[in-house]
Structure formats: structure tokens, C-alpha cells
Amino acid sequence: MEFAGSHILSIQQFERNDVERVFSVADQMEPYAQRKRVTKVLDGAILGNMFFEPSTRTRVSFGSAFNLLGGEVRETTGFESSAIAKGESLYDTARVLSGYSDAIVMRHPQAGSVAEFAAASRVPVLNGGDGSNEHPSQALLDLYTIKKELAGQGREIDRLRIAMVGDLRYGRTVHSLCKLLSLYREVQVRLVSPQELRMPGEIVEQMRNAGLQVEESEALEESIAHVDIVYSTRIQEERFNSQEEADLYRGRFRLNQSVYTAHCEPNTVIMHPLPRDSRDNARELDDDLNDNPNLAIFRQTDNGVLVRMALFALTLDVVDQVAQHSREVNWYTAGRFQ
Structure with missing residues (x-):
């Protein structure tokens, strides 16, 4: 993949070497994200x-x-707050705003809308989520998190065992992550959801065609046993026809410390794209897991900044210039932000 000047719209654009390139650049961004160094490469x-x-x-x-x-x-x-409310088309909006920007990130509730916008843009467009379709940067940060978590156990992404739990029909984060996992070898994926909220069939087929072992189930406890990662998702109530319909599924699969202790391996990593639903009738990922060292949800959010810095550096073609435009931050090392 040629990153410079490209739109980032779908995980389908990525080959395995492209993913590894993003991760390599993300590693380089860590001192800047941690405020140990400052760069003005995009001044x-x-x-x-x-x-x-x-x-x-x-x-x-x-x-x-x-x-x-x-x-x-x-x-x-x-x-x-936009001219779209006055009837302006995505084409016109893209033509105008790409004249004001060097890059654009867009989130839109309709699947395919970001690609439509990007087709008219004069600058790189990054998909921040388009309806229930895809969320490519989230999938990249999720896989980057998986890579780092497994590295601490001396493991790699190949031969990963992962359970994805919750609303797999409307959850765009798991859609993109499944497509990304199809680039890796001997991966086992357990898809845990109500029958009505199963992973779209075409994504399941893509994984199986890529050689992944895929199981679908409605049984939480047996599905989260003997996996490396439990990836939980909330019910995407905004995608349902009514609140009443969404409420039928809320709270169906709850992971808490007692369930984790009884059924998960001791080093099983817990992930969630956030927000997690903390209402009493939901709690798909309970607060009593907050002190569990294997809860990686906030490490995920930290990793998101690194991955998105890498995407900007790659698409705007400044990776090799970052260090040239940087300096150490003395007030950080002196303890001001520690």
C-alpha cells in the first residue's frame, strides 16, 4: 500500500506488511504521546x-x-452545525472543506458515506466510522493492543485465540477487526452473540476462506474459556429500530470478576472498544473488573493515539521528518506531568 496521500477508508486496503508498517511507526510515536519529546513536524x-x-x-x-x-x-x-443540515451534498462539503484542510477525519451514520465523501476530497480522508460498516483505525489500535499484550506473554498474533462477545451484527469495530485478523495464521475466533445479532455472514465467510477457525455460539461461559483475548462490545442501540428492541438484548452477556475467575485462563486479556454501558440493566463489562491487571481497555485508548499519529505521519508522508522537528521536553522529565 502506498500510504502517502492515500485515504484510509477500509481494512480491506491493508496487507499484513502494511499493518506491520503502521505498528512500527506507532512504536516510534511513543515518546511524543508520552510528552517526553515534542515534534512540530506538522506545524x-x-x-x-x-x-x-x-x-x-x-x-x-x-x-x-x-x-x-x-x-x-x-x-x-x-x-x-454543518451546511449538510441545509441540504448540501457530501460532494460539495468535501470539495469545500478539503480546501481548508491538509487531512480530514470523518464519522457518519450511513455506511459508505465516508468513501463517498473521500471521492470528492482533495486531501487524505480517514474513516472515523461509517454506520455499522467499518472503523479501520479502531481495528488497527485493537490489533496493536493485542500485539503488545501478547508480547508480554512471549506470544504473537499468529495462533491467537479470541472470543468476541455482544452485538456482532451492528458493531463496526468487530467487523473491521475480523477482516484484519484474516491476514494472520492459525487464528481461532469464537463469535458469541444472540442469534439475531450474529456477525454478518460475509465476514464469517471471509475469515473461513482465509483459513481462520471460526465458531459461533450463544454460550458465554464455555466460549471465553481457553482464549487469549475476550473482546466485549455493547449493544449498539442507535442502530436498532426502537429502544424497546435494543432493550431485549441489553445485559444478555455480562462479564464480571466472578465469571472471569470461574471461566477464563489467568492471563486472559479483556478488551472493549468503549464506551462500555455502565447502566444497571447492561454492564456488559462490569466495574468490578477495574482492578484486574488484565483489563486492557485503557491501554487500548492510549494505543489509539499512537496508531492515529502513525496514520497521519504515513498519509502526510512525514515519518522520516518527525525526529528532525523534535526536541526533548525538560519539564516532563523534571516531573511536572508525572
Whole structure:
């Protein structure tokens, strides 16, 4: 894949060597994300952060990543604050805003909308999530987290055993992650969901065609035994026809410390793309896991900044210039932010 000047719209764009390239650059970004060094490699560059669907982590993470590379961020949140509310097309919006920006991140509730926008853009567009379709940067940060967590156990992504639990029909994070895992060898995937919220058949078929061992189940306890990763997802209530329909499935699969102790291996890593639903009738990932050292959800969010910094550095072709435009930060090493 040629990163420079490219849009990042789908995991389908990536080969295994492309993923490894992103991870290698993400490793290089760690001292900047940790404020041990400062770089101004994107000084004067502008990111258009366009989020037409609610977001906290993804929006702020992309913005922080661009800031940490020295760039500035301009945000549009919600349809009501954009000209789209006045009937402007995605084509016109893309033509205009790409004249104001050096890169654009977009989230939109309709599948395929970000690709439609990118087709008219004059600058690289990164998909921040398009409906229930894909979330490529989340899949990359998830796999980067898996890589780092397994490395601590002397393991690699090949021969990974993972259980994905929850709303697999509408959860775009698991859709993209499954496609990414298809690039690896001898991976075992257990898909745990209600029958009505199963992983789309075409994604299951893609994994099996790639040689992955895939099992589908509605039994949580037996499915999370003997896996390296339990990846939990919330019910995507915003994708359902009604709140009542979503409530039928909320709280169906709950992972808490007692379930973990009884059924998981001692080093099983717990992941979640967040937000986790902390309401009493949900709690797919209970708060009593917060002190479990294998809970990796906040390490995931930290890793998201690294991966998104890497994507910006690659698409804007500044990887080799980052160190040249950097310096140590004395106030950090002196303890100001420790």
C-alpha cells in the first residue's frame, strides 16, 4: 500500500506488511504521546475533524494525535452545525472543506458515506466510522493492543485465540477487526452473540476462506474459556429500530470478576472498544473488573493515539521528518506531568 496521500477508508486496503508498517511507526510515536519529546513536524497543517455521530474517544484521539505532531484541529460536530443540515451534498462539503484542510477525519451514520465523501476530497480522508460498516483505525489500535499484550506473554498474533462477545451484527469495530485478523495464521475466533445479532455472514465467510477457525455460539461461559483475548462490545442501540428492541438484548452477556475467575485462563486479556454501558440493566463489562491487571481497555485508548499519529505521519508522508522537528521536553522529565 502506498500510504502517502492515500485515504484510509477500509481494512480491506491493508496487507499484513502494511499493518506491520503502521505498528512500527506507532512504536516510534511513543515518546511524543508520552510528552517526553515534542515534534512540530506538522506545524501549520490543519486537520478537519468532522463527526456527524456522537463520539468522545475517537474524535479526541484523532485530534490529540494531530496536535502531538504539531498540527491544528478544526472540528465540526453534529449535522445541525454543518451546511449538510441545509441540504448540501457530501460532494460539495468535501470539495469545500478539503480546501481548508491538509487531512480530514470523518464519522457518519450511513455506511459508505465516508468513501463517498473521500471521492470528492482533495486531501487524505480517514474513516472515523461509517454506520455499522467499518472503523479501520479502531481495528488497527485493537490489533496493536493485542500485539503488545501478547508480547508480554512471549506470544504473537499468529495462533491467537479470541472470543468476541455482544452485538456482532451492528458493531463496526468487530467487523473491521475480523477482516484484519484474516491476514494472520492459525487464528481461532469464537463469535458469541444472540442469534439475531450474529456477525454478518460475509465476514464469517471471509475469515473461513482465509483459513481462520471460526465458531459461533450463544454460550458465554464455555466460549471465553481457553482464549487469549475476550473482546466485549455493547449493544449498539442507535442502530436498532426502537429502544424497546435494543432493550431485549441489553445485559444478555455480562462479564464480571466472578465469571472471569470461574471461566477464563489467568492471563486472559479483556478488551472493549468503549464506551462500555455502565447502566444497571447492561454492564456488559462490569466495574468490578477495574482492578484486574488484565483489563486492557485503557491501554487500548492510549494505543489509539499512537496508531492515529502513525496514520497521519504515513498519509502526510512525514515519518522520516518527525525526529528532525523534535526536541526533548525538560519539564516532563523534571516531573511536572508525572
